[in-house]
Amino acid sequence: MSQTFPTTKENLKAAFEELRKNLPLLELGEREINGCKMNHFVNAPKSSREMYDLVQMLHGDFPFVHEEGNELNLSEVLSKAKSLANTLHKNGIKANDFVGISMQNCTEWIIAYLGITGLGATCVPFNSWWKENELSYGIEHSECKVIFVDKKRYEYVKDLEVQIVVNGSENIEGTHNFNDYLTESSEKWPDTESKDEDLAVLLYTSGSTGLPKGVMLTHLAIINGLLGFYTFGALRAQIHNEQLLNVDDGSIIINVPLFHVTGLISMFLLSLLGKRKLILMYKWDTDEAIKLIKDHKVTNISGVPTQSWDLMNHPDVSKDDLSSLVDIGAGGAARPEDQVKELDNKFKIPLTFAWGMTETTALGTINRGQDYLDRPNSSGLSIPDLTEIAVIDDDWKFLATGEIGEIVFKSPSNTRGYLKNKEETDKTIQNGWLKTGDLGYLDKDGYLYIVDRKKALIIRGGENISCLEVENALDKHPEIIESCVCGIEDQKFGEIVGAYIFCSSKVNEDEVKAFLKGKIADYKIPEKIKFSDSALPRIASQKLDRVGVKDLLSS
Incomplete structure (x- = not known):
């Protein structure tokens, strides 16, 4: 390992100042963003389309997408994206219209995203695990005009009020076929315009209200996040x-969903800047991951901590040549301390951990190498000069080093707010600072420590699950009087969903799970269920005693 001294916020700041002298693209300047003055990259492209064109000009052509033996170069992918954008425009889609995607990870997903955002429309990457009720809410809430789906997701949207484009070789009556959107060959983008503060992406995230919130990310936010x-x-x-x-013949396995901010931003789109090939996986499979690393000389792999845990504990990991790896990253939930040490002993390469949010375009803090081991x-x-991180109390008073409070983050990559939800936006954002819902503190060197969450969310293997959403689904059961849902610690997933239920008559665990099947995504269905013979325990305010229920479910 090359690192010989610790990284601090001071030497990171000094290095960034020196870096900007040699890289004009990283020059900073001040402007008003979201009603507040802050630094941003002044020489950055002004739209997603400009960024795609700049990448093609700087990098030329290179292998960009690999899926099950089929591979496309960047020029081929962008050519198809331009065709799709022109077909959308011909069919009446304009800049700032909302266009959805609900597909498993595939080449078409990437082409659709690039085409939608290259047109200047707003892409809505729906959670591909959502079922009909959830997709119905998202499509109506976003006023989505067109949605690109695969055959599985078609079954969930076929009765909804939206124009449907289906991926696959078969034509379905009443829909358009994805391949038809690629027939209008063009090497130019449509004659449309979008400003840097127009919405590029709307990502839905589970929230404490129980209904998914639409996080609005502008072209400016995404480009500043990527840079x-x-x-x-570059600083490392x-x-x-x-x-x-900047690794020769770089490649990364896309082993998390592209609808996640991690898969979308720090894997897919960051690979444009880093000239990396994307190797697509439909779902995580350790056997397949090891084979891909070996066959394609993969340089980067990241994901939730459970995936690096699976990789490290696979019986064949020492037999196969995985020496091409230069980084094993993680985010979404913290790695256990022992896992960090075991990964270092096993692979002998720098490890990375990143904290960020959908609301920050994934950008936040990063720990790597010897700093991470220490x-x-x-x-x-966090990135100095570009972003700021602090800790506050309940009155928005900024706290001193070492004091625990709610983490707040200021960055040009922050969301503009929540779609059609001014109340939640005003509650979350103040003077450019975004309340994260996480409790933590900063040490004297500027390192962030997260100690708890204020939000009523469960993080299962990196997936955010709203406790209230699951409770609302449970409470629709005719025999369930009330329920309390919370996260239960789990060695592999970090947390799993637990539920404590009070029923009017005897109901068993299998019946509850069968009732929820199809109403909420499978990963949200409680894995540990206990039943009460009486009303659930409450605290003095008459709110459910979630701490007590968590202890009961954990025993």
């Missing part, structure tokens, strides 16, 4: 001589 990640890689190269992004419980440092 923030790129800056971190400058300070510690580590190669993270502080395995820390989420790392």
